[in-house]
Amino acid sequence: MRLRWVVAALACAGVVVWMFTLLRDNVEYLEPVSEAVTDRADGKTRVGGSVVPNTIVEGAAGGVRFDLTEGGAVMHVQFDGSPPDLFEECAPVVVRGEWDGDRFLAEQLLIRHGEEYEPPSDDPRYACDEDAA
Amino acid sequence: MRAAIGYLAIAIGAAASVLGIATLGAGLHLGRANLLRAGRRYVAVAFAAAAGAFAVMEWALFARDFSIEFVADNVARATPGLYTFTAAWSALEGSILLWALALTGFVTFTTWRFRARATDPLVVWATIVALGVTLFFFGLMLGPANPFREVAEVPLDGRGPNPLLQNHPLVAFHPPMLYLGYVGFTIPFAFAVGALVTGRFGEGWLADVRRTTLVAWGFLTAGIILGAWWSYEVLGWGGYWGWDPVENASLLPWLTGTAFIHSVMVQERRGMLRVWNISLVLATFCLTILGTFLTRSGVVESVHAFSESEIGHWLLAFLVVVALGGVALVAWRADRLRAPARIDSPVSREAAFLLNNLLFAGFALVVLTGTVFPLLAEAFQDRRLSVGEPYFERMAVPIGIALLFFMAVGPVLPWRATSGEVIRRRLLVPAWAGALTLALVVALGAKGIAQVVAFALGAFAFAAIGRSLGLGVRARRRAHEESWPVATARAARGNPRLYGGLVVHVGVVVVAIALAASSGYVTKREVTLGLDESARVRSYTLTYLGTEVDRSAQKTTVKVLVRVERGGDDLGVYAPAISTFPNSRAGIGTPSVRTGLREDLYLTLVSSPNEDGRVTLGVQVNPLVLWLWTGGGIMALGTVVALLPARRRSAVAPELAVAPAPAGELVEVGP
Numbered sequence: 001m002r003l004r005w006v007v008a009a010l011a012c013a014g015v016v017v018w019m020f021t022l023l024r025d026n027v028e029y030l031e032p033v034s035e036a037v038t039d040r041a042d043g044k045t046r047v048g049g050s051v052v053p054n055t056i057v058e059g060a061a062g063g064v065r066f067d068l069t070e071g072g073a074v075m076h077v078q079f080d081g082s083p084p085d086l087f088e089e090c091a092p093v094v095v096r097g098e099w100d101g102d103r104f105l106a107e108q109l110l111i112r113h114g115e116e117y118e119p120p121s122d123d124p125r126y127a128c129d130e131d132a133a
Numbered sequence: 134m135r136a137a138i139g140y141l142a143i144a145i146g147a148a149a150s151v152l153g154i155a156t157l158g159a160g161l162h163l164g165r166a167n168l169l170r171a172g173r174r175y176v177a178v179a180f181a182a183a184a185g186a187f188a189v190m191e192w193a194l195f196a197r198d199f200s201i202e203f204v205a206d207n208v209a210r211a212t213p214g215l216y217t218f219t220a221a222w223s224a225l226e227g228s229i230l231l232w233a234l235a236l237t238g239f240v241t242f243t244t245w246r247f248r249a250r251a252t253d254p255l256v257v258w259a260t261i262v263a264l265g266v267t268l269f270f271f272g273l274m275l276g277p278a279n280p281f282r283e284v285a286e287v288p289l290d291g292r293g294p295n296p297l298l299q300n301h302p303l304v305a306f307h308p309p310m311l312y313l314g315y316v317g318f319t320i321p322f323a324f325a326v327g328a329l330v331t332g333r334f335g336e337g338w339l340a341d342v343r344r345t346t347l348v349a350w351g352f353l354t355a356g357i358i359l360g361a362w363w364s365y366e367v368l369g370w371g372g373y374w375g376w377d378p379v380e381n382a383s384l385l386p387w388l389t390g391t392a393f394i395h396s397v398m399v400q401e402r403r404g405m406l407r408v409w410n411i412s413l414v415l416a417t418f419c420l421t422i423l424g425t426f427l428t429r430s431g432v433v434e435s436v437h438a439f440s441e442s443e444i445g446h447w448l449l450a451f452l453v454v455v456a457l458g459g460v461a462l463v464a465w466r467a468d469r470l471r472a473p474a475r476i477d478s479p480v481s482r483e484a485a486f487l488l489n490n491l492l493f494a495g496f497a498l499v500v501l502t503g504t505v506f507p508l509l510a511e512a513f514q515d516r517r518l519s520v521g522e523p524y525f526e527r528m529a530v531p532i533g534i535a536l537l538f539f540m541a542v543g544p545v546l547p548w549r550a551t552s553g554e555v556i557r558r559r560l561l562v563p564a565w566a567g568a569l570t571l572a573l574v575v576a577l578g579a580k581g582i583a584q585v586v587a588f589a590l591g592a593f594a595f596a597a598i599g600r601s602l603g604l605g606v607r608a609r610r611r612a613h614e615e616s617w618p619v620a621t622a623r624a625a626r627g628n629p630r631l632y633g634g635l636v637v638h639v640g641v642v643v644v645a646i647a648l649a650a651s652s653g654y655v656t657k658r659e660v661t662l663g664l665d666e667s668a669r670v671r672s673y674t675l676t677y678l679g680t681e682v683d684r685s686a687q688k689t690t691v692k693v694l695v696r697v698e699r700g701g702d703d704l705g706v707y708a709p710a711i712s713t714f715p716n717s718r719a720g721i722g723t724p725s726v727r728t729g730l731r732e733d734l735y736l737t738l739v740s741s742p743n744e745d746g747r748v749t750l751g752v753q754v755n756p757l758v759l760w761l762w763t764g765g766g767i768m769a770l771g772t773v774v775a776l777l778p779a780r781r782r783s784a785v786a787p788e789l790a791v792a793p794a795p796a797g798e799l800v801e802v803g804p
Contacts, residue, residue, distance in 0.1 A: 019499055019528060023506060026524035030517040044521060062661070082659060082739050082749045086720060 028096070034071030036104075046096045047075070047104065048112060053089040068095065068104075079106040086111045136201050139189035139281040143274045146182030146233065149175040150268035157261050166252045173251055173260065176244045179267055180237035187234045190221050190280060199291050202282045203227060209293035209716070211686030216299040222308050223298040225429050225444065226280035231309065232425075233270040235316040240267060243320050243345065255338060258327035259320075266319050269451055277443040296714040296721045299687070301367040303359060311356030311383055315421040317349025318386060321393070322418035325411050329462040334407055334470060339397050344776060346397075350390050351772035357383050358765030369709075369722035369737045371657065371753045373761065376525040381504040382424030385497055389417040392493035399483045402548060408463060408470045409490070415459035420497070422452045427504065478550035485543035492536050499528045530583045534590060537645055540638055541594035544601055562600060567593030580653070587649035594642045598635050605632070626780045633775025640771055643764030650757040659739060661749045670752045673734055674698040677750075678706065680742055688712045690723075691741045693748050697727060697734060709738040709750065732756040 029041050033049035049070035056066045063080040064087075077095055087093065087109065095106035153175030160168030190203070194217050199205040207220040207227070221227045240263040247256045274280060298304050321342040328338040360383065361373035374380060393413040399406050426448040463470070476484055503520040510516050545559045570592035571585065579585050605628070609620040625632035660668040662677040669675075678694040692708040707725040714721070727734040737751035 015495065019502065022524045022527055023503065023520060026521035027506075027510075027518050028521050030519060046519070082661070084720075084740065 030094075032070045033068050033075055034073040037073045037075050040099055042099075044096065044098060046094055048092070048094045049075075050090055050092045051088070056089065068093065075104055076102060077104045077106050079109045081107075081109065083109055084111055135189055135193045135196070135198050136281040136283050139186050139193070139201075140275075140279065142182045142186035142189060143271055143279075143281070146179045146186065146237070147268060147271035147275055149178035149182060150264045150271060153179070153264045154261050154268070157257050157264075161254060161257055169252045169257055172257075173244045173248075176237070176241050176260065176264065179264070179271075180234075180241040183230070183234040183237045183271075186274075186280075187221065187230055190227060190230060191218065193281075194218070194220050197291065199289075200283050200287045201280075202284045203280050205284055205288050205291045207291065207294050209291045209687075211715075212291075212293050212299065213687060215302060215305060216294055219298065219304045219308075220294045222312075223294045223304070226274070226278045226282075228308070228312070228429065229270060229273055229278045229444075230280050232312055232316060233267065233274065235309075235312050236263075236267055236270060236319060239317055239320055239345070240264070247341070255324070255327045255331045255333055255341075258330045259323040262323040262326045263319055266323070273444060273447060277447060293687075293714065293716045296688075296712070296717045297367065299714070300712065300721050300723065301363065303363045303367065307356060307359040307363050310352050310359055314349050314351075314353025314356050314383075315386065315424065317345060317352060318390060318414075318417050318421050320345040320349070321414045325414040326459070326462065329411065329466050332466065332469065334411065334466065336401050336404065339400060339410065343397065346390070346394060347772060347776055350387075350394060351769060351776075353383070353387050353390065354772070355765065355769050357387060358762065358768075362762055362765075365758070366724065366726065369724040371655075371724075371735055371737065371751065371755070373651075373758070376503070376520075376522050378504050378507075379428045381500050381525075382427045385424060385500055385504070386417045386420040388493050388497040388500070389413050389420060392490045392497075393417060395486050395493075396490045399486045403483055405476070405483065406487070406490075408467070411463060411470070413490075413494075415456070415463070416497075419452060419456050419459070420501075422448060422455060426452060480546065480556065481550050482543065482546045482548045485539050485546050489536065489539045489543060492532055492539070496529065496532045496536075499532070500525065503528075533645065533648075534583065534586055537587065537590045537594060537642070540641060541590065541597045544635070544638070545597055559600070560597065563593045563596035566596035584649045584653040587645055591642050591646045591649075594638070598638050598642070602632070602635050625774060626777065629777040629779055630775050633771045633773070633777070636771030636774055637768050638771075640764045640767030640769075643760050643767060645764075647757045647760035647764055651755050651761065654756050656752075656754040658752045659749060660752055661747050663745065663747045668752075671754050672699050673704075673752075673754070675736075675750070675752065677748060680748070681708070688714045691738070693738050693741065693750070695725075695736060695750065707734075707736050709736040711738050711741055728759050730759060733758045 025043075028044045028046055029039070030046040030048065031039060031041075033047055036045060036047040047068065049068040052067040052069045052074060056064060058064050062082060063078070064083050065076065065078050067074050068077050069075075078100075079095065079097075092112040094110045094112050095104060096108040096110070097104055097106040099105075153172050156168050156172035156175065160166070160172055192198075193201050193204050194208050195214075197204065197208065197210060203224065203226050207224050208217050212220065222231045240260070243263070244251075244256075244260055247253070250256045293299065324338045324342045328334040360380065364370075364375070364380075365373040390413075393410065396406050396410050396413060400410050426445060429444060429448070476487065478484065503524050506520055507518050510518050541563060542560070545556075545563075547555065567589045571589035574585055574588045579588065605624040606617065606620045609615060609624045609627075610617070613620070613623075615623065656671050658670050660670065660675065662668055662675070664677060664679065667674055667676040674697070676696040676698070678696055681692040681694060683690040683692065690710050690712040692710040695707050695709070697704040697707055704727060707727060709725040710723045711720040712723060722737050724735055724737045726736070733753075733755045735751075735753040735755055737753075739749040739751050742748050
């Protein structure tokens with residue numbers, strides 16, 4: 001009887017350990033550009049910022065490169081898919097992907113919007129000066 | 134004007150709740166039956182008040198009364214009628230109002246059902262608890278979530294509903310279904326507390342709440358499936374489930390609720406698992422509150438910068454009170470909750486139920502951890518993170534497969550103990566069905582261990598369920614010389630709970646197979662086409678025919694016309710679209726889906742024509758998705774069957790009755 005309980009307890013402990021290992025391996029941090037460039041997290045990350053004007057370069061074979069900025073920091077992003085309709089200069093975006101050297105390879109590119117469904121241009125963290133650059 | 138009437142109705146509802154609690158409490162304390170009878174009437178008053186407030190809200194929405202903030206935020210002059218109606222629950226305050234309406238409706242119906250037991254302390258306590266919950270929601274609307282808050286400056290036009298909530302008619306069904314499911318679990322919770330307080334935690338309270346629990350479970354199931362369908366048909370990302378916190382919030386009470394529906398039978402039959410059942414009910418109710426907190430307080434998805442509302446603190450406080458109160462009550466009664474019986478054999482119906490319950494509880498724990506972890510990390514570490522889908526999938530697949538196995542085996546096992554011979558006889562045909570299916574799908578080149586196992590177990594479960602269904606019907610046919618349909622209907626009417634349960638299980642198997650196939654064998658492409666150009670994806674040929682633009686006051690829709698052909702057959706023109714709404718910058722994609730028995734062709738518009746007139750289409754071929762919705766429908770149907778009143782002359786609960794001798798084997802397929 002006691003042996004059965006020990007086995008059951010060990011099994012439960014094993015499952016819990018497995019669960020937390022999986023959890024740890026699948027956590028994706030969400031950071032603004034200014035934190036992302038200093039952290040350089042390993043694994044999948046989501047980074048939020050706005051598209052720097054005059055940096056969007058469309059690749060010949062599809063895909064797009066651009067710079068993302070927030071809080072004074074800038075990072076280079078490469079996205080291989082076709083960007084959504086609202087992707088444009090100063091658009092507030094969230095990219096999901098991994099660092100590859102100096103570049104951020106994005107698998108997913110989302111336009112960030114608030115619940116009110118208005119451009120969040122009033123959010124100072126993501127302010128973008130269209131006349132800049 | 135309307136704001137004042139609406140607010141007054143809410144105040145009346147709150148007052149009725151307080152008076153009801155006070156009267157019932159005084160009646161119990163003084164032992165006065167007339168007070169107990171009078172107290173119940175306040176429940177109906179609260180329901181009338183909630184219905185009145187909801188009616189005023191609809192009136193204000195249709196009258197475009199922009200002096201009310203909620204109306205100004207959620208309808209525009211151009212909003213069509215359907216979406217004006219559904220706007221009532223397209224934001225926080227209105228959702229709480231709908232919640233209060235559903236809750237008071239459930240409570241009123243319950244007090245009506247138990248009108249003959251109006252002075253029974255268990256029922257009185259349950260009513261007091263339910264009124265307490267009602268009071269909380271009315272209180273929210275009096276304070277932080279007032280749906281009738283007025284604006285200082287009345288705008289000329291309103292903002293209109295969130296674009297996602299005015300793009301598909303399913304919005305009229307999915308949220309109310311979910312709310313009815315969520316709210317319904319308040320009744321078993323109230324009775325569980327009543328049972329704890331009165332010390333009557335035998336099997337009586339379980340019988341009292343059995344039907345309500347099933348109703349709530351049925352609505353929650355339908356709500357979740359409809360939510361997946363909505364996600365698939367409206368959101369246009371090609372999937373139906375993304376382990377999003379909001380989705381998880383609806384899954385959590387479903388998991389514990391499902392566990393409860395099963396473990397109840399063990400207590401009814403053997404008097405075991407009393408603490409466990411009460412804990413499951415408490416947990417389910419807590420999880421519905423947690424779900425509301427997650428979806429409505431703005432704590433999740435901070436990436437979207439949702440405005441954090443004050444209501445979060447209230448819901449969290451309420452959750453803590455309920456959880457601590459529940460644990461304290463159970464601890465207080467712990468010594469008297471001990472079960473009189475034990476599990477005799479690991480190969481018995483009750484052991485299968487126990488394992489099924491542990492799996493459901495474990496599943497809930499896994500989902501809860503993954504859902505709440507980001508909140509804890511943000512609260513304690515100030516880091517924003519999310520838990521990726523692989524975590525949920527890697528955990529959910531083995532648990533789901535184990536559940537499928539026990540679902541097939543459980544109903545076949547007899548109670549208490551059994552011999553190897555009995556099991557061999559009963560599982561012989563299902564085992565062959567599973568093995569042959571396994572050989573067949575492997576021979577056909579099916580990929581993925583999880584998929585192959587799911588198909589084989591699905592066949593195993595189908596055969597086991599089919600055998601159970603067939604036995605009863607055949608016995609009836611033999612005993613009464615009835616035709617197949619008549620025998621089936623009569624057998625089901627004789628024991629609706631058993632047959633309803635088996636039908637639900639059929640639905641679960643269908644859903645499981647559809648999940649396995651549609652998650653494992655998706656073809657996903659993106660194609661960029663110029664005018665009249667074609668592309669081939671799997672067996673389909675897609676030709677871009679042109680673009681149409683529809684403009685209305687509500688929205689502007691860009692449709693891309695695509696001719697779909699397969700093997701020389703013209704399958705018609707499909708038109709994936711992107712709509713833009715005046716209140717939003719983001720375009721809302723509307724996929725165009727060719728639904729088929731074997732597979733869906735799923736087209737989305739990734740980007741509308743560029744300078745060269747080329748469009749980019751997302752193309753997916755999703756196998757068996759139709760069966761996901763079909764399985765959900767079968768589950769709902771089974772729930773309805775299980776709710777039918779049993780046609781029995783005896784007062785004994787049908788599942789406890791022993792079947793007549795000629796149908797001897799029927800005993801095995803008890804609940």
